[in-house]
Amino acid sequence: MTHLTHAPGARRAFTLARHLKSAATAALLAIGAVAAWAAVPQAAIQAAPVGGHFLDRSAQISAAGYTDREFFISGLARTYRASSTLRSDGKWSAYVYSSNTPYNTPLLVRRPADPTKFNGIVIVEWLNVSSGYVLDIDWIMAKEEFLRQGYAYVGLTNQKTGLEGSKEKNPTRYAAGNLPNDDISYDILSQAAKAVRDQYQVLLGGLVPQKIVATGHSQSALRLTTYVNAIQPLERVFDGFVIHGRGNSGIKLSSGDLRGTPSSTVIRSDASHPVFQLQSEMDVNSQSDTSKATDSAKIRYWEVAGSSHSDQYMLEGVYSVSTRPPASCEKPANRMPFYRVQNAVYSHLVKWMKQGTLPPTAPRITRSSLLNRIQRDSYGNALGGLRLPEIDVPIATYGIDNSTTGSFEFLDLFACTTSGSHEAFTASRLSTLYPTHADYYNKYKAAADRALAAGYLLPADHAKALQQASTAPIPR
Structure with missing residues (x-):
């Protein structure tokens, strides 16, 4: 006897039922996502006086057709608590513990003045407060890519230390600011994303966001790690994340x-949205457990050989407003151009979010099997990892x-110890490695071409790197 499900009519009925079940499941998931978004409280947005705000970079970006405005976001923020043990696999569960903490804090918005230049992506940075003031580290590092591709950028002050630092610099402007604690920082991030989505007429001058990305460096990356693991599954207000320089x-x-x-x-x-983790060599040297990350359909992890937690490029960006x-x-x-890799990260993330195109993977920095120490070549540079032409064709x-050799104040000590070092090769070593400039340039170009093909350099940065190499005084 033929089994019932093997009959043609039965197969069609079974297939139809399966498709209906899949459609119903998708609909329920979509409803759940909308419901989660709707659960985030609506914040109030107020425009601040034009100009004169902390981290005002108007003079630096106006020529690129960008505006830099400050707003205040306020409302009632929620706090969360864990509903079970927070495990090392990151599958954390949380619940809303309270929902009535008033807050008022600044956020800054940088965007293309011409709507036709907007690429539809809004970057929301959890501003870093390790210095006692808010710093727009990921803006500093990726500003070239943001400006040339037309991203909109939101810099959020959602930690008490950062707000107090702004008040110290400008007591009058930030007098109404109120962040009683950092417990509400996670919900303020969610409310800022919701405000971008729902109040774009005010915040973005009418630019309609397609995707919203949360990004953060160092201490902010630690908090974003918690956000991704515990809060994003509840609220689902972000479409992607860049976690830069995180701890274990x-x-x-x-x-x-x-x-x-x-x-x-x-x-x-089981992350619901793409998460890109970007680590320097210094990060993985002191926080080696981050190398346990496993790449998947929603997770990418890159380690950049020869790079440091901060560097010359980052410091120049900080000092330009300090x-x-x-x-x-x-x-x-350190002068490893880490920022070029970060440019590539955002570019890949956009394709990942919009088209489902997975970013390339990258090898991990090589470690010894006995003591787990980073292995180095004869010049003292790290082996393995994501490699830029500067480390494959070294001049330092x-x-x-x-x-520090000067002040031992925290800010100076922190700037020196996190920025790594650049020790240029002697003229005799350079002459041995690269007898002629053409020899140096050809080797550099071959390495840059490999990085471009691998997806670690964008075409614009590849061209810039080659131009710089063509005029470099190598050998000396």
Whole structure:
């Protein structure tokens, strides 16, 4: 006897039922996503006086057709607590513990003045507060890509230390600012994303966002790790994440939460939206457990050989809006052009979010099997990892150690110890490695071409790198 499901009519009925079930499941998931978005409280947005705000970069970006405006976002923020043990696999669960903490804090918006230049992507940066002031680190690092591709950018002050630093610099402008604690920082991030989506007429001058990305460096990356693992599954307000220079774990959900974070945490393997993790050599040297990350359909992890937590390029961006003189360090800061890799990260993320195109993978920095130490070549440069032409065709040792020779104040000490070092090769070594400039350039171009083909350099940065190499005084 023929089994019932093997009959042609039965097969069609079975197939139809299966498709209906899949459609119903998709509809329920879509409804759930909308419901999660709707659960985020609506914040109030107020425009601040034009100009004169902290981190005002108007003079730097106006020629590129960009505006730089500050707003204040306010409302009632929620706090979260863990509903179970926070495990090392990152599959954290959380619940809303309270929902009535008033706040008022600044956010800045940089966007193309010409709507036709907008690429539809809004980058929301969790501004870094490690210095005691807000710093737009990921703007500094990726500004070339943001400006040339037409991204809109939002810099959010959602930690108390950052707001207090702004008040110190301009007590009058930020007098109404109110961030009673950092427990509400996660929800303020969600509310800022919702405001971008729902109040784009005010915040973006009418530019309609297609995708919203959260990004953050260092301490902000630690908090974004917690956000991705615990908050994003609940709220789903972001379409993608860039976590730059993170530590081994995250930061617990609130100060009153008895459940702390484990010493080591990966990004959850069932992440709902793309998460790009970008680490310098210095990051993985001190936070080696981050190398446990596993690439998947929603996770990418890159380690850049020869790079440091901060570097010369980053410091120049910080000092361009700082009234503080540059720190005096024992060695010149690291000059590996890490920022070019970060440019590529955002470009890949956009294709990942919009088209489902997976970014390329990258090898991990090589470590010894015995002590897990980073392995180095005869010049002191790291082996393995994502490699830019500067490390494959070296003219210097790109180190991760430095110290201050001047002030031992925290800001100066921090600037020196995190910026790594650049120790140029001697003229005799350069002449041995590269007998002629043409020899140097040809080797450099071959390495740059490999990085371009691998997806670690964008075409615009590849062209810029070759132009610089063509005029470099090598050998000396």
